[in-house]
Amino acid sequence: MNRRKKYRLFLMCFLVLDLLVMAFLGYQYLNRKIPDEIQVSRQNSTDVSELLSNPFVTFDEAVPVSGDGGYVLPCRLLGYLPFKEVKVTPVDDREVYVSGNTIGIYMETKGVLVIDTGEIQAEDGETKEPSRNIVRPGDYIVAFNDQKVTDKKELIRDLENMNGEAVTLKVNRDGETLPVSVTPAKDASGSYKLGLWVRDDTQGIGTLTYVNGNGSYGALGHGISDIDTADLLEISGGALYKAQVLAVNKGSKGNPGELAGLIRYEERNLLGTITENNKNGIYGQLYTNEENSISLRKMPAAHKQEVHTGDATILACVDGQVKEYAAEIKRIDLNHEDTNKSFVIQITDENLLELTGGVVQGMSGSPILQDGKVVGAVTHVFVQDSTSGYGIFIENMLNHEK
Structure with missing residues (x-):
C-alpha cells in the first residue's frame, strides 16, 4: 500500500512539474509574440489590440504616457492574469534608400585595445x-x-x-x-x-543596408566585436571604402563561408565615415559623390509588427553587382533580447545557393524586402545550415541612437 501511495505521489509530482514547464514555455512563447514596445504610423490610425491579437491575451484600455500621443496598453492572460504593458509610440512613416553594395570597413579603436597579457x-x-x-x-x-x-x-x-x-x-x-x-x-x-598583446584598428568586408535622405547610413545589422575578446569595439572613428569581391568561399554544413574581397585604402576609394559601432550595426555619413557607384533604391521602411513569415527577397552583391534574390522568413520573435536575431530567414534562390550556399560572412547588412518595403537586414549565418541565418528589423537599425 505504501508503495502504491509513493507511486501515485510520484505521478502527481511529475504531472505538476510537467504543467509548470508547459506554463513557463507558454508564457515565454507569448512574451516573444507580444512585444514590450512597438511603433505605429502617425499617418495611419491603427488598432494595436487587433494588430497584436492573440486568443490567450486581452487588452485593457490605453493609458496616455506622453504629449506626442504615446500610450501604454496593459494586457492580461485569459482575461484575468496581468501579463505585461505594451508601450505604443506613434512615429512618422519613414523612407530610406536601400543598397546591398559590398563595402570595405576600417575602424580605429578608442585608445589601444588590450587583447591579452603575455x-x-x-x-x-x-x-x-x-x-x-x-x-x-x-x-x-x-x-x-x-x-x-x-x-x-x-x-x-x-x-x-x-x-x-x-x-x-x-x-x-x-x-x-x-x-x-x-x-x-x-x-x-x-x-x-x-607583456601586453594590443590592437588599435580593425578592417573587413560587409554590406551597406540603407542611406537616409541626409546621407547618414546604416550597415551590417550587428556591431563589430574584437575577434579575441568578443567584446564590442569602442571606436574613435573609421571609414568606408569601395570593396571588390574576388571570390566566394561557398558555405556548407559546419562551414559558414565568406566573401573574399579586396579593399584599396586610398583616398579616391573613400565612400564615407564611420562614427558609431553598436549592437545594431555601424553608422556614419556617406559622401555625396557620383563616382561612388553605390546602388540605391528608395523604399518605405516597415514596422516590426508588419513583418510576417513567408516570401521575401534580399539584396546582395556577390558577383560584382547588386541583385535581388528569393528568400523566406521562417520565424519571427518580436521581443528577442538580441535585436539582431529577431527573425530567421532562409535563402531559397537557386542562383544564390549555387554561388554561395546561402548566407556567408560579408553578406551581413544585406537588405531584406517584403511586400514592397524594407523590413530588415541579414545579420548572422547558421553554422550548421548555411542556407539560413538571423535578421534584424529595419526599425531597430533606424532607432540605433537608442
Whole structure:
C-alpha cells in the first residue's frame, strides 16, 4: 500500500512539474509574440489590440504616457492574469534608400585595445608576466604616465623611453577610467616590456543596408566585436571604402563561408565615415559623390509588427553587382533580447545557393524586402545550415541612437 501511495505521489509530482514547464514555455512563447514596445504610423490610425491579437491575451484600455500621443496598453492572460504593458509610440512613416553594395570597413579603436597579457623571457633567464592580473583583456589604454595614447605607435614610442621604473597606465574598463601601475621587465635583448598583446584598428568586408535622405547610413545589422575578446569595439572613428569581391568561399554544413574581397585604402576609394559601432550595426555619413557607384533604391521602411513569415527577397552583391534574390522568413520573435536575431530567414534562390550556399560572412547588412518595403537586414549565418541565418528589423537599425 505504501508503495502504491509513493507511486501515485510520484505521478502527481511529475504531472505538476510537467504543467509548470508547459506554463513557463507558454508564457515565454507569448512574451516573444507580444512585444514590450512597438511603433505605429502617425499617418495611419491603427488598432494595436487587433494588430497584436492573440486568443490567450486581452487588452485593457490605453493609458496616455506622453504629449506626442504615446500610450501604454496593459494586457492580461485569459482575461484575468496581468501579463505585461505594451508601450505604443506613434512615429512618422519613414523612407530610406536601400543598397546591398559590398563595402570595405576600417575602424580605429578608442585608445589601444588590450587583447591579452603575455610572458617575457627576462635577461636573467626567468619568465615574467608583468601585467598579469593588473591589466585585463578588453581594457583600452588611453594614457601612459599621463600622456595621451591614441594608437600602438605612440605606445611603442613611450615604451622605448622606459628605464625599469613602474609606469602608470590609464585604462578604460567597463565604462570607467582607471589608473593601474605596471613594473616593466627587461627582456633578453635588453628592452623593457609590459607583456601586453594590443590592437588599435580593425578592417573587413560587409554590406551597406540603407542611406537616409541626409546621407547618414546604416550597415551590417550587428556591431563589430574584437575577434579575441568578443567584446564590442569602442571606436574613435573609421571609414568606408569601395570593396571588390574576388571570390566566394561557398558555405556548407559546419562551414559558414565568406566573401573574399579586396579593399584599396586610398583616398579616391573613400565612400564615407564611420562614427558609431553598436549592437545594431555601424553608422556614419556617406559622401555625396557620383563616382561612388553605390546602388540605391528608395523604399518605405516597415514596422516590426508588419513583418510576417513567408516570401521575401534580399539584396546582395556577390558577383560584382547588386541583385535581388528569393528568400523566406521562417520565424519571427518580436521581443528577442538580441535585436539582431529577431527573425530567421532562409535563402531559397537557386542562383544564390549555387554561388554561395546561402548566407556567408560579408553578406551581413544585406537588405531584406517584403511586400514592397524594407523590413530588415541579414545579420548572422547558421553554422550548421548555411542556407539560413538571423535578421534584424529595419526599425531597430533606424532607432540605433537608442
